[in-house]
Amino acid sequence: MTRPAYPPARRDDIVDDLHGTAVPDPYRWLEDTESPEVKEWLEAQGELFERAELAGREGFRARVASLLRSGSVGAPTWRGDRYFFTRRTPEQEHAVLYVADEQGERVLIDSMALDPSGLTTLDTWQPDKEGRRLAYQISVGGDEESLLHVLDVATGEILEGPIDRCRYSPIAWLPGGEAYYYVRRLAPDAVPEGEEQYHRRVYLHDLGAPVEEDVLVFGEGLEKTNYYGVSVSRDGRWLTISASRGTAPRNDLWIADLATSPHEAPELVTVQEGVDAQTGLHFGRDGRLYVFTDRDAPRARICVTSPETPQYETWQDLIPEDDEAVLSDFAILDDLDDPVMLVGWTRHAISEISVHRLTTGERVGAVPTPGLGTIGGISERPDGGHEAWFGYTDNVTPPTIQRYDARTGETTLWAASPGSVTVPEVRTEHVVYPSADGTEVHMLVISPTTGSGPRPTVLYGYGGFGISMTPGYSASILAWVEAGGVYAIAQLRGGGEQGEQWHRAGMLGNKQNVFDDLHAAAEHLIATGVTTPAQLAISGGSNGGLLVGTALTQRPELYAAVVCSAPLLDMIRYEHFGLGATWNVEYGSADIPEEFGWLWSYSPYHRVTEGVAYPATLFTVFASDTRVHPLHAWKMAAALQHATSSDRPVLLRNEAEAGHGARSVSKSVALVADQLAFLATHTGLKK
Numbered sequence: 026m027t028r029p030a031y032p033p034a035r036r037d038d039i040v041d042d043l044h045g046t047a048v049p050d051p052y053r054w055l056e057d058t059e060s061p062e063v064k065e066w067l068e069a070q071g072e073l074f075e076r077a078e079l080a081g082r083e084g085f086r087a088r089v090a091s092l093l094r095s096g097s098v099g100a101p102t103w104r105g106d107r108y109f110f111t112r113r114t115p116e117q118e119h120a121v122l123y124v125a126d127e128q129g130e131r132v133l134i135d136s137m138a139l140d141p142s143g144l145t146t147l148d149t150w151q152p153d154k155e156g157r158r159l160a161y162q163i164s165v166g167g168d169e170e171s172l173l174h175v176l177d178v179a180t181g182e183i184l185e186g187p188i189d190r191c192r193y194s195p196i197a198w199l200p201g202g203e204a205y206y207y208v209r210r211l212a213p214d215a216v217p218e219g220e221e222q223y224h225r226r227v228y229l230h231d232l233g234a235p236v237e238e239d240v241l242v243f244g245e246g247l248e249k250t251n252y253y254g255v256s257v258s259r260d261g262r263w264l265t266i267s268a269s270r271g272t273a274p275r276n277d278l279w280i281a282d283l284a285t286s287p288h289e290a291p292e293l294v295t296v297q298e299g300v301d302a303q304t305g306l307h308f309g310r311d312g313r314l315y316v317f318t319d320r321d322a323p324r325a326r327i328c329v330t331s332p333e334t335p336q337y338e339t340w341q342d343l344i345p346e347d348d349e350a351v352l353s354d355f356a357i358l359d360d361l362d363d364p365v366m367l368v369g370w371t372r373h374a375i376s377e378i379s380v381h382r383l384t385t386g387e388r389v390g391a392v393p394t395p396g397l398g399t400i401g402g403i404s405e406r407p408d409g410g411h412e413a414w415f416g417y418t419d420n421v422t423p424p425t426i427q428r429y430d431a432r433t434g435e436t437t438l439w440a441a442s443p444g445s446v447t448v449p450e451v452r453t454e455h456v457v458y459p460s461a462d463g464t465e466v467h468m469l470v471i472s473p474t475t476g477s478g479p480r481p482t483v484l485y486g487y488g489g490f491g492i493s494m495t496p497g498y499s500a501s502i503l504a505w506v507e508a509g510g511v512y513a514i515a516q517l518r519g520g521g522e523q524g525e526q527w528h529r530a531g532m533l534g535n536k537q538n539v540f541d542d543l544h545a546a547a548e549h550l551i552a553t554g555v556t557t558p559a560q561l562a563i564s565g566g567s568n569g570g571l572l573v574g575t576a577l578t579q580r581p582e583l584y585a586a587v588v589c590s591a592p593l594l595d596m597i598r599y600e601h602f603g604l605g606a607t608w609n610v611e612y613g614s615a616d617i618p619e620e621f622g623w624l625w626s627y628s629p630y631h632r633v634t635e636g637v638a639y640p641a642t643l644f645t646v647f648a649s650d651t652r653v654h655p656l657h658a659w660k661m662a663a664a665l666q667h668a669t670s671s672d673r674p675v676l677l678r679n680e681a682e683a684g685h686g687a688r689s690v691s692k693s694v695a696l697v698a699d700q701l702a703f704l705a706t707h708t709g710l711k712k
Contacts, residue, residue, distance in 0.1 A: 369403050
């Protein structure tokens with residue numbers, strides 16, 4: 026292998042002084058996306074990528090596409106005798122939203138019918154309390170800038186929309202379907218330049234009325250990066266508003282009695298404010314208020330109280346915190362002589378559901394599940410009932426929807442993914458290894474059922490924002506293992522696999538723990554004969570892109586190849602781009618001396634050193650990504666191409682009309698095939 030001829034990239038003598046530390050930034054010019062020089066450089070990078078050796082790309086493309094022909098299916102959302110659900114057949118690019126009632130099922134929203142190019146995605150949807158109207162949000166080209174519409178379910182007629190600036194907006198319908206609360210950003214001309222993605226407010230909107238007449242209900246004068254949640258109880262009496270500063274693992278929470286205060290000016294009563302905990306509320310049909318919280322319970326618990334006295338002092342444990350499992354979800358089945366609560370748990374990221382008496386919380390049984398895998402949200406009929414539905418998947422099982430009947434205690438298949446696929450046989454092992462400080466970390470290792478190592482191996486991790494790495498059907502993992510490789514998924518600190526303490530052990534000033542956990546996972550795989558450094562790759566995206574970007578700078582000798590997707594890499598300036606300012610509660614801010622020290626200690630872009638033999642590295646980024654700007658990868662790619670002494674390539678794959686989130690199946694197939702082929706080429710996997 027010979028060293029690629031990289032596109033020239035000038036290095037400017039830009040050095041900032043931050044808290045007495047000299048911070049060089051030679052590629053800041055790559056932040057100017059409109060610059061002809063930047064566009065020329067990106068075009069040259071694209072040509073370099075097109076010339077790159079990608080062993081077995083067409084084979085991976087075909088196999089990933091065939092494995093994705095399983096399609097998908099979503100759990101039902103019930104409104105009376107009518108329910109809403111999504112399904113994607115093997116031939117479809119996107120899932121389609123359906124409604125079903127006594128007349129059968131029919132299509133409500135088909136993204137491809139709206140836009141045959143495949144660039145339009147259905148971001149979220151919410152039927153009203155009677156199931157007669159549906160609010161839904163769509164965006165185009167991956168930008169996630171949702172436009173809100175409302176349609177009549179019976180006729181399909183669009184009743185209003187588009188309403189812009191509704192990204193990540195919940196919809197809280199009032200009974201009757203004539204009004205709803207929602208969240209909308211202020212207009213760009215009403216906020217300081219550069220803050221257009223922030224400044225959300227909660228509004229009350231009358232269906233069909235001009236948005237200019239919406240009533241501002243909440244959010245004025247509060248933190249600019251706040252996200253707001255809003256909901257209305259099934260009977261329409263209780264309003265709940267939640268506020269979180271960015272992605273902080275804590276929220277302030279209020280409720281209002283809409284029977285005694287006007288909808289447009291609800292009298293909010295504080296449930297918690299300024300408390301370092303996450304709490305959510307559910308108003309039961311029995312008149313009790315159910316409190317889901319990690320306050321004084323990092324693995325979470327469920328408490329009960331009265332809506333009239335919702336404060337912490339009145340909470341009583343119904344489902345106490347477990348010593349080992351993390352409480353993840355619950356549902357109430359009350360059309361029974363002895364009503365029950367179903368409680369979802371994850372135990373080392375494997376899901377289970379227990380059954381408890383609703384009155385006392387006493388455990389009385391368990392819900393049968395199809396296997397050792399991941400359970401999606403448990404849902405019931407809002408009007409009460411004896412049935413619940415939940416999604417299920419594992420490493421070799423495409424998503425299914427299961428139905429549990431509390432009268433019989435049986436779980437049955439409600440809906441399977443509509444496609445038929447041949448899934449390879451794989452072996453999954455759950456291993457535990459020590460990290461640098463002795464902390465035990467769990468890892469799933471998926472490998473072929475025949476033969477033995479060492480083999481080309483991909484180590485995947487995320488380690489942030491309390492997100493758990495749980496088993497699930499993955500075409501990319503199955504294609505890799507079927508080709509003879511091993512795929513390992515480490516449950517690093519920073520995730521939620523062991524509860525909120527596990528998350529906090531990998532955030533802010535503890536972030537190095539996450540990187541140490543990954544390095545220790547790699548060393549364990551090597552020490553146990555699963556792989557070798559010459560055969561070991563790491564892969565991650567978004568916060569996981571930060572993970573592998575840091576790993577390749579801290580331990581370049583440990584990894585042969587890296588796939589780094591939609592990453593954060595310049596941790597000194599990350600707050601200036603995309604949604605970066607909402608993440609300083611996870612990472613810290615370079616404006617604060619102590620927190621700057623955390624970021625400076627590992628910021629991958631600033632840790633690139635000339636003359637080091639870096640692993641083969643592929644950056645994959647998306648032009649419409651409004652969460653993590655691709656400039657992070659651009660700057661890092663330029664720095665690595667300049668610095669590395671290795672012949673192993675540093676490549677950049679820029680994709681147009683795609684973003685951080687949902688995309689069409691064909692775009693997913695193309696991306697995964699390129700990533701797997703790159704990893705195969707540089708770990709020696711023969712495809």
